[in-house]
Amino acid sequence: MSSHTPVAKRRGGGSAAAGNTGRPPVAWALPGILFFAVFAVVPLAIAVCLSFCRWDGLDSPTLTGLDNWTRLFQDKEFGQAAWLSLLLTTVSWAFQTPVALLLGVWAAGRQRSRAFLSAVFFVPLLLSTTAIAMLFHALLDPNFGVIRTIGPWLGIDPDVMGSSTGALLVVAFVGGWQFMPFHTLIYQGGARQIPEVLHQAAAIDGAGMVRQFFHITLPQLRHTITTSSVLMVVGSLTYFDTVLIMTKGGPGTDTTILPYLMYRTGFQTYDLGYAAAIATALVVVATGISLVMVRFSGFGAMRSTREGM
Amino acid sequence: MSTDTRPATPTHRPVPAAGRGARPVRRRRSHGNPVAGLGSLIWLVVVLVPLYTLVSASLMRQDQALGGDPLALPADPTFENYRTVLDSGFAALLGNTAIVAAATVALVLVLSVPVAYVAVRTRSRLSSLAFRMFLLGVAIPAQAVIVPLYLMIGKLGLYDTLWAVILPTAAFAMPVAVLVLSGTMRDVSEEMYEAMALDGASPVRMLWQLAVPLSRAGISTVAIFSALQAWNGFLFPLILTQSQENRVLTLGLFTFMTQFGVNIPAVLAAIVLSVVPIFAVYLVARRALIDGLMGVGGK
Numbered sequence: 236m237s238s239h240t241p242v243a244k245r246r247g248g249g250s251a252a253a254g255n256t257g258r259p260p261v262a263w264a265l266p267g268i269l270f271f272a273v274f275a276v277v278p279l280a281i282a283v284c285l286s287f288c289r290w291d292g293l294d295s296p297t298l299t300g301l302d303n304w305t306r307l308f309q310d311k312e313f314g315q316a317a318w319l320s321l322l323l324t325t326v327s328w329a330f331q332t333p334v335a336l337l338l339g340v341w342a343a344g345r346q347r348s349r350a351f352l353s354a355v356f357f358v359p360l361l362l363s364t365t366a367i368a369m370l371f372h373a374l375l376d377p378n379f380g381v382i383r384t385i386g387p388w389l390g391i392d393p394d395v396m397g398s399s400t401g402a403l404l405v406v407a408f409v410g411g412w413q414f415m416p417f418h419t420l421i422y423q424g425g426a427r428q429i430p431e432v433l434h435q436a437a438a439i440d441g442a443g444m445v446r447q448f449f450h451i452t453l454p455q456l457r458h459t460i461t462t463s464s465v466l467m468v469v470g471s472l473t474y475f476d477t478v479l480i481m482t483k484g485g486p487g488t489d490t491t492i493l494p495y496l497m498y499r500t501g502f503q504t505y506d507l508g509y510a511a512a513i514a515t516a517l518v519v520v521a522t523g524i525s526l527v528m529v530r531f532s533g534f535g536a537m538r539s540t541r542e543g544m
Numbered sequence: 545m546s547t548d549t550r551p552a553t554p555t556h557r558p559v560p561a562a563g564r565g566a567r568p569v570r571r572r573r574s575h576g577n578p579v580a581g582l583g584s585l586i587w588l589v590v591v592l593v594p595l596y597t598l599v600s601a602s603l604m605r606q607d608q609a610l611g612g613d614p615l616a617l618p619a620d621p622t623f624e625n626y627r628t629v630l631d632s633g634f635a636a637l638l639g640n641t642a643i644v645a646a647a648t649v650a651l652v653l654v655l656s657v658p659v660a661y662v663a664v665r666t667r668s669r670l671s672s673l674a675f676r677m678f679l680l681g682v683a684i685p686a687q688a689v690i691v692p693l694y695l696m697i698g699k700l701g702l703y704d705t706l707w708a709v710i711l712p713t714a715a716f717a718m719p720v721a722v723l724v725l726s727g728t729m730r731d732v733s734e735e736m737y738e739a740m741a742l743d744g745a746s747p748v749r750m751l752w753q754l755a756v757p758l759s760r761a762g763i764s765t766v767a768i769f770s771a772l773q774a775w776n777g778f779l780f781p782l783i784l785t786q787s788q789e790n791r792v793l794t795l796g797l798f799t800f801m802t803q804f805g806v807n808i809p810a811v812l813a814a815i816v817l818s819v820v821p822i823f824a825v826y827l828v829a830r831r832a833l834i835d836g837l838m839g840v841g842g843k
Contacts, residue, residue, distance in 0.1 A: 258665055259662050259666065259751065260662075263662050264658055264671060266655055266658070267659035267722075268677070270715060270718070271677070271681060271718045272677075274712050275712075275718075276684075278689035278693050279692075281689075282691060285692060337579070338584055338587060341581060352584060352588060354830075355588060355591060358591065358595060359591060361826055362815070362819055362822075363776045364794075365795075369798070369801050369815055370812070372801070373811060373812060374597060379610055379808050381594075381597050384613060384615055412590070412591070420834065472685070473685040475687060475778070475779055476778040476779070480798060498687075498690075501694075502783060507691050507694075507695075511691045514688045514690070514691060518684070525683055
């Protein structure tokens with residue numbers, strides 16, 4: 236803070252006014268609000284409008300009423316894609332949450348080795364999703380990749396990408412590989428906030444480590460679990476790069492999840508109105524799931540979790 | 545400030561491992577947790593094997609990479625693959641990505657700082673409405689708006705320019721930026737504002753000389769976070785650009801993959817090269833990066 240004139244000199248004005256002076260004009264926020272509205276909120280509204288139109292990307296969109304939506308509800312491909320998205324989300328959540336939770340709680344400790352290991356665990360976050368998808372594409376190549384050597388040893392068919400279940404599991408795994416450090420960090424932060432007294436008290440009462448984990452750590456982390464889970468769900472519902480690069484939605488259409496179906500419909504067959512309908516459905520599903528999860532664990536809790544951000 | 549006598553408010557930032565003297569160091573359970581310890585060792589292998597293969601195979605000659613044991617060390621290490629990648633226009637990709645990242649960061653900061661400041665310092669309906677819009681904005685996925693953006697960017701005459709990537713990327717980094725910034729700005733105490741107000745400082749001066757310097761941590765978090773998003777972006781460049789001169793790194797990598805086909809060592813070398821700049825940033829700004837990411841997730 237630069238040179239102050241002694242406060243005393245200015246006392247004349249009375250300090251009651253101080254509460255209101257120096258408030259910034261609300262107009263300052265307008266550029267930011269407008270910018271965000273133009274590139275995110277308005278497009279969302281246009282997407283909804285386009286979902287009632289037919290548009291090939293060249294001519295002007297023409298209104299077709301509910302056509303896209305009736306088609307959507309009868310479309311077997313859409314049904315499959317929605318199902319696969321839910322499946323991928325569930326698998327990703329079930330895979331990432333326990334691992335990230337355990338790693339995070341463990342990393343919240345203080346030993347040297349943990350700092351080192353945490354640094355190693357962090358590395359995948361530095362690679363872009365594209366790079367990671369390409370890396371695993373190479374590693375899982377049945378002719379070249381490590382999968383040739385490691386696969387049989389772990390009981391995995393080297394042609395794992397060729398099987399429909401395998402490909403979906405691989406996509407979930409690759410996403411987990413990338414985002415595990417992020418969720419680990421979240422849990423690590425959460426675990427550090429737990430007052431140690433709780434553990435000490437439980438230890439005095441004779442609770443073992445496992446009981447402490449289930450009766451103290453886990454309940455104390457419930458808001459963290461919500462935050463992390465919402466991020467995971469929204470994240471895996473919108474997976475795209477990984478699928479495009481690793482599987483192209485295949486084998487067949489077995490990894491064609493909603494975002495990829497939207498991309499294919501919109502930008503490969505140029506049926507952009509229908510693509511907008513798929514995109515709108517995606518937003519509805521993602522928002523719906525997040526809201527349910529947040530409500531399920533208490534909305535007030537979510538707000539207080541956000542408070543410190 | 546001699547001894548820290550502030551009430552122990554729950555710390556917003558995770559306490560640095562070696563808390564500085566005054567702060568009471570939180571005791572962790574000293575007896576390790578064998579299950580988690582074992583799990584972390586397994587995860588270490590899961591993380592390291594792909595990374596090891598990435599680096600070692602990028603140094604292999606093609607015949608070894610295609611025929612030999614992929615886990616073996618490169619028999620005859622070569623930088624040939626790196627040369628191949630560098631010769632096929634890697635520097636241009638890096639340049640474009642750097643421009644996109646820098647412009648995104650600048651745009652996000654210039655636009656989000658005032659929004660966060662207004663959200664924290666005023667209590668008008670409009671500002672709380674705006675704040676709520678950004679809160680909800682976190683949930684808008686980029687895929688949902690890509691079709692309209694394709695339409696709009698075309699109408700604006702920006703298709704296949706770097707602006708086509710920068711503008712939406714910045715917009716989508718804004719919600720988190722506003723949340724993080726308003727979080728840190730809320731920690732600036734009201735007394736300091738009052739002191740400055742008594743001093744006759746204008747709102748501009750308060751923002752510039754009080755709020756901004758005191759929320760430096762949040763600002764660097766936001767800068768890093770938006771730079772990462774720009775760095776990582778794939779969908780916007782894929783749909784909104786076309787020509788080679790406007791290609792960014794992620795898209796360039798993707799085209800390398802199709803271009804080099806079976807030359808897997810070259811593809812891996814390209815991946816390694818793409819990580820080098822961000823790795824350099826990581827080495828310099830490790831603390832800020834980790835705190836920032838931890839902050840994004842909330843507590």
